[in-house]
Amino acid sequence: MSMTYGPELEEMRTSLRKFTTEKLEPLARQIDATDQLPPEVVPLLAEGGYLGMRLPVANGGMDANLSTYCLVLEEMSRVHRVFNLLVSASSGMAPAAIAHLGTPEQQRKYLDGVVSGQRRGAFALTEPEAGSDSAAMKTRAERRNGKWVLNGRKHYINGGHKADFIVVMAVTDPFKKSRGGITAFVVEKGAPGFEVARIEGTMGSAVIQLAELNFNDCTLDDSAVLGEVGEGFKVAMSHLSEGRMGISAACIGTSDRLLEMSIEYAKGRHTFGKPLASRQAIQWMLADSAVELACARALTYGTLKSLELGEDVGVQPNMAKLHCSEMVGRIADRAVQIHGGMGIVKGFPVERFYRDVRHYRVGDGTSEVQRIVIARSLVGRGH
Numbered sequence: 001m002s003m004t005y006g007p008e009l010e011e012m013r014t015s016l017r018k019f020t021t022e023k024l025e026p027l028a029r030q031i032d033a034t035d036q037l038p039p040e041v042v043p044l045l046a047e048g049g050y051l052g053m054r055l056p057v058a059n060g061g062m063d064a065n066l067s068t069y070c071l072v073l074e075e076m077s078r079v080h081r082v083f084n085l086l087v088s089a090s091s092g093m094a095p096a097a098i099a100h101l102g103t104p105e106q107q108r109k110y111l112d113g114v115v116s117g118q119r120r121g122a123f124a125l126t127e128p129e130a131g132s133d134s135a136a137m138k139t140r141a142e143r144r145n146g147k148w149v150l151n152g153r154k155h156y157i158n159g160g161h162k163a164d165f166i167v168v169m170a171v172t173d174p175f176k177k178s179r180g181g182i183t184a185f186v187v188e189k190g191a192p193g194f195e196v197a198r199i200e201g202t203m204g205s206a207v208i209q210l211a212e213l214n215f216n217d218c219t220l221d222d223s224a225v226l227g228e229v230g231e232g233f234k235v236a237m238s239h240l241s242e243g244r245m246g247i248s249a250a251c252i253g254t255s256d257r258l259l260e261m262s263i264e265y266a267k268g269r270h271t272f273g274k275p276l277a278s279r280q281a282i283q284w285m286l287a288d289s290a291v292e293l294a295c296a297r298a299l300t301y302g303t304l305k306s307l308e309l310g311e312d313v314g315v316q317p318n319m320a321k322l323h324c325s326e327m328v329g330r331i332a333d334r335a336v337q338i339h340g341g342m343g344i345v346k347g348f349p350v351e352r353f354y355r356d357v358r359h360y361r362v363g364d365g366t367s368e369v370q371r372i373v374i375a376r377s378l379v380g381r382g383h
Contacts, residue, residue, distance in 0.1 A: 054091035077253035094121030122163035135178035160211030193218030
């Protein structure tokens with residue numbers, strides 16, 4: 001398998017690396033120092049054309065292919081995970097679903113401003129009793145007097161407290177559930193009966209926050225239905241492969257940066273008169289990280305190429321997400337160990353990367369769920 005995106009995209013990587021190094025790296029240091037997102041970040045990403053890049057040209061996007069998008073996520077993740085999240089949120093589940101399934105009115109109403117960074121969307125699927133098992137959701141939408149009335153709670157919604165619109169999954173037929181009983185709705189900020197109940201931080205960077213959203217008799221018109229009634233679960237599942245590839249690319253970018261930092265530190269740090277890089281224990285850590293990263297690249301880039309050729313990739317996206325998310329955790333752990341005291345002190349990127357990457361083994365389908373999906377493809381769903 002190839003270990004590059006191809007000549008054209010690798011050429012793009014050069015200019016992208018220059019942008020992230022010169023423009024975003026100083027902002028990443030500012031974020032770590034203040035725990036605040038500088039106001040110039042979103043306009044800077046918008047000016048560079050990185051927001052909404054997967055959206056169709058008709059919606060202001062670039063209609064970028066999946067490999068181009070993943071390359072951008074990979075390079076952004078070398079600097080700070082928040083840049084990755086801002087880029088992916090502008091092209092991810094909520095705007096992508098509206099772009100592909102929304103009526104012309106919905107597209108104009110919600111997507112105008114996404115590319116410029118003036119509007120943000122969020123995707124609300126996860127509930128207290130429905131995380132990896134999305135079909136177990138309890139949020140309900142019922143027909144009353146010609147309206148839809150939404151009741152329920154969603155949590156761990158990335159950026160939900162700052163979103164201008166939220167694509168919400170709700171059960172409309174409790175007997176069918178995931179087989180035609182879940183519908184997608186677009187709920188606007190400030191809608192009666194909708195509230196942000198709580199904002200939660202995570203073990204990662206303080207600027208990355210999750211929201212708990214409550215819907216108490218939130219009344220919606222038919223115009224809030226996204227796609228067809230009962231087809232919401234398909235909406236949720238249709239973009240999962242792309243999401244997994246995006247996460248895989250982000251893990252590769254972070255791992256690459258951590259390995260670079262570890263090599264540089266090991267060559268410059270001396271113990272007992274010799275550089276750390278001359279110690280076999282350190283060499284083996286670096287070698288293991290390099291091998292795992294090479295395997296991740298081969299699997300991820302190969303799967304991306306197959307996806308763009310329209311080939312049936314089966315569970316390869318699941319494999320990529322599983323391998324890459326587990327890999328970045330191991331490489332981050334080795335990086336901390338190689339850096340010693342510097343690796344555990346706040347204010348140094350290694351420490352922040354170590355905390356941030358732990359999310360990848362949980363979000364967008366845990367490692368355990370990926371293993372279940374992969375195993376079922378091997379032995380059949382009946383086992």
